Amino acid sequence: MKEMDNNYNRRQADAKVPPVLECCGIERRFGGIVAVTGVDLSIRRGEIFGLVGPNGSGKTTVTNAITGFYPPNKGSIYLDGKDITGTAPHKVATLGVARTFQNLALFNGMSVLENILLGRHIHMKPGVFPTALYWWLARPEEMRNREVVEEVIEFLQLESIRNELVDGIPIGLKKRVELARALVAEPHLLILDEPMAGMNQEEKGYMARFILDARAERGISVLLIEHHMDVITGICDRMLALNYGEMIASGLPKEVVKDPRVVDAYIGGAHG
Amino acid sequence: MFYRLSGVHHNSYVSESRLYRIPADRNLALFFLALGLVAPLLVGSLYLNSYLLPWLVWTAAALGLNLVTGWAGQLHLGYAAVMAVGAYSAVHAAKFGIPWEFALLIGGISASVVGSLFAFAALRVKGLYLALTTLAMQFVMDWVLTHSPAISGGSHASLQAPTFALLGQPITSDIGLYYIAFSWCLLVTVFMLNLRRTGLGRALVAVREKDYAAAILGVNSFYYKIVAFATSSFIGGVSGAVLVATFFFLAAPEQFSVTVSIQVLAMVIVGGLGSTIGTFFGVALILLAPGVVNGIVAKGAIALGLQLNVETLAHIPTATYGALIIIILMVEPLGLGKLYGNIRDYLMVWPFDQLKR
Ligand SMILES: Nc1ncnc2c1ncn2[C@@H]1O[C@H](COP(=O)(O)OP(=O)(O)OP(=O)(O)O)[C@@H](O)[C@H]1O
Ligand SMILES: [Mg+2]
Numbered sequence: 151m152k153e154m155d156n157n158y159n160r161r162q163a164d165a166k167v168p169p170v171l172e173c174c175g176i177e178r179r180f181g182g183i184v185a186v187t188g189v190d191l192s193i194r195r196g197e198i199f200g201l202v203g204p205n206g207s208g209k210t211t212v213t214n215a216i217t218g219f220y221p222p223n224k225g226s227i228y229l230d231g232k233d234i235t236g237t238a239p240h241k242v243a244t245l246g247v248a249r250t251f252q253n254l255a256l257f258n259g260m261s262v263l264e265n266i267l268l269g270r271h272i273h274m275k276p277g278v279f280p281t282a283l284y285w286w287l288a289r290p291e292e293m294r295n296r297e298v299v300e301e302v303i304e305f306l307q308l309e310s311i312r313n314e315l316v317d318g319i320p321i322g323l324k325k326r327v328e329l330a331r332a333l334v335a336e337p338h339l340l341i342l343d344e345p346m347a348g349m350n351q352e353e354k355g356y357m358a359r360f361i362l363d364a365r366a367e368r369g370i371s372v373l374l375i376e377h378h379m380d381v382i383t384g385i386c387d388r389m390l391a392l393n394y395g396e397m398i399a400s401g402l403p404k405e406v407v408k409d410p411r412v413v414d415a416y417i418g419g420a421h422g
Numbered sequence: 423m424f425y426r427l428s429g430v431h432h433n434s435y436v437s438e439s440r441l442y443r444i445p446a447d448r449n450l451a452l453f454f455l456a457l458g459l460v461a462p463l464l465v466g467s468l469y470l471n472s473y474l475l476p477w478l479v480w481t482a483a484a485l486g487l488n489l490v491t492g493w494a495g496q497l498h499l500g501y502a503a504v505m506a507v508g509a510y511s512a513v514h515a516a517k518f519g520i521p522w523e524f525a526l527l528i529g530g531i532s533a534s535v536v537g538s539l540f541a542f543a544a545l546r547v548k549g550l551y552l553a554l555t556t557l558a559m560q561f562v563m564d565w566v567l568t569h570s571p572a573i574s575g576g577s578h579a580s581l582q583a584p585t586f587a588l589l590g591q592p593i594t595s596d597i598g599l600y601y602i603a604f605s606w607c608l609l610v611t612v613f614m615l616n617l618r619r620t621g622l623g624r625a626l627v628a629v630r631e632k633d634y635a636a637a638i639l640g641v642n643s644f645y646y647k648i649v650a651f652a653t654s655s656f657i658g659g660v661s662g663a664v665l666v667a668t669f670f671f672l673a674a675p676e677q678f679s680v681t682v683s684i685q686v687l688a689m690v691i692v693g694g695l696g697s698t699i700g701t702f703f704g705v706a707l708i709l710l711a712p713g714v715v716n717g718i719v720a721k722g723a724i725a726l727g728l729q730l731n732v733e734t735l736a737h738i739p740t741a742t743y744g745a746l747i748i749i750i751l752m753v754e755p756l757g758l759g760k761l762y763g764n765i766r767d768y769l770m771v772w773p774f775d776q777l778k779r
Contacts, residue, residue: 240639255635264624300435
């Protein structure tokens with residue numbers, strides 16, 4: 151994983167382009183609870199950015215603020231320099247943001263293939279008339295998009311289960327299907343909320359490889375939430391640590407993980 | 423057995439996305455299509471027009487409700503009201519001299535407009551509240567129909583439908599009317615089957631299953647719910663109009679009362695939410711079973727020489743029919759469509775039924 155540092159230095163050189171994502175002073179409250187406050191973060195093009203923190207420190211809340219599920223009470227969010235604060239989730243998706251959920255959000259009752267095809271939604275124009283006149287209107291579009299989906303299925307090695315119902319496949323594969331569904335949307339920014347939770351070392355290795363390849367082949371920027379510090383230091387270019395909703399450290403992973411406040415939060419906090 | 427996956431290879435995405443991927447399924451579907459086409463040669467006009475025809479039209483209607491309730495997951499208790507809008511608009515348009523082809527279209531469009539306007543207001547609430555709001559729509563429609571002679575056709579509250587005609591040719595024969603119903607049911611069925619393989623169908627299921635996950639994929643749930651209501655109301659409206667034009671011959675408010683709404687919902691639920699073939703079964707059961715049970719009970723009573731009084735005779739079929747529905751839903755809560763699916767899946771792996779999932 152050493153070569154990643156070189157990659158990072160190379161990208162440092164063209165840091166002039168506006169950041170893919172920029173959050174300024176994000177605050178989000180739920181009733182009396184301040185879930186996050188004063189969070190600034192900026193993700194550069196092609197960067198893998200890590201977000202860590204003990205349980206309940208507000209990581210998911212930050213992603214929910216970005217993707218419009220829980221708009222921030224204070225602060226602004228810019229995507230490619232454009233203000234998207236408070237934009238509804240389905241619109242954020244059309245702007246090129248894809249995400250996976252901490253607690254899996256696949257559609258049960260549908261096959262792996264159909265789930266991934268749904269990721270192409272923003273590139274398609276589904277409607278009543280295309281459905282009624284399937285052979286003339288919908289089929290060409292479906293087939294074109296099927297090809298994009300098949301590329302990602304091959305990339306993530308899901309060929310053998312593409313016609314299985316998602317209900318029955320193991321959790322590690324479910325996480326991969328969800329990644330596939332996010333990737334087929336061809337996002338600029340991919341937000342992964344604990345994509346490796348509950349995975350064994352081998353599956354984690356695969357997932358890390360997929361994320362690195364996705365960045366390398368598709369030029370995607372990634373916001374990665376993860377509890378596994380080895381993964382964060384292994385594949386992230388920069389990172390940010392939260393505790394009780396506040397930023398406690400940010401910068402290069404190898405420096406942040408040594409920061410006394412981060413060590414404290416993890417050892418003293420709920421997370422062992 | 424019969425259904426086989428082995429030896430079936432698809433070498434293009436087009437071939438893999440056919441409506442029926444398994445030859446046995448396709449053959450069965452083609453067989454029933456052919457049966458429907460030659461039915462007038464096989465059964466007398468009594469059966470054709472008093473059983474087969476209403477079965478087909480109600481199936482088309484129930485498929486429309488299945489779109490909104492089964493696919494999009496929105497409980498709808500005012501579907502008969504939507505059918506009424508379609509039926510009355512079409513009949514009035516036809517009386518006005520507009521050709522029936524367009525009158526049906528007008529019926530469908532006005533039902534669609536009313537249905538989606540209503541949904542626009544109703545969709546601010548979810549689940550049971552939505553169900554209650556749609557029920558309110560039904561009551562409003564009942565009231566309007568019984569209180570406005572201009573719509574419902576004067577003091578007798580019945581509106582004679584002009585003779586059905588296509589391309590200026592009046593269609594009066596039993597066979598002609600049957601084919602009208604058959605064609606409409608076929609169109610709706612094909613549409614519903616196509617839903618399984620298009621982005622629209624996937625978007626509707628996504629909205630039903632997990633609206634937040636749908637949203638992050640760019641699916642606007644409100645928009646797709648409205649689309650579901652509009653489309654289902656169109657189907658319901660045209661079905662209502664076809665029902666009046668080919669079966670009732672006159673429109674009356676009680677044909678579209680709240681009882682009817684609940685009956686159509688029962689057809690969909692017994693048939694199976696989201697299941698097209700199940701809807702055919704469900705409609706058959708709800709529509710035809712009472713008559714059949716009635717016949718059996720009456721004949722049985724005579725054969726056994728039992729002296730049943732009129733009241734008992736009237737109650738036994740209703741009770742049997744209610745019990746039948748309960749038994750079916752207890753055996754398979756997902757309805758007759760799923761029951762059929764289970765049998766098919768079993769046969770698919772037979773005799774290796776340990777593979778059964
Ligand atoms: N929808 C909500 N309503 C009320 N409180 C919420 C909501 N979402 C989050 N919170 C609160 O905000 C705080 C931060 O939660 P969040 O889910 O962002 O933490 P997290 O860092 O993602 O934790 P984990 O590692 O467990 O996923 C918690 O105290 C949580 O209880
Ligand atoms: Mg979280």
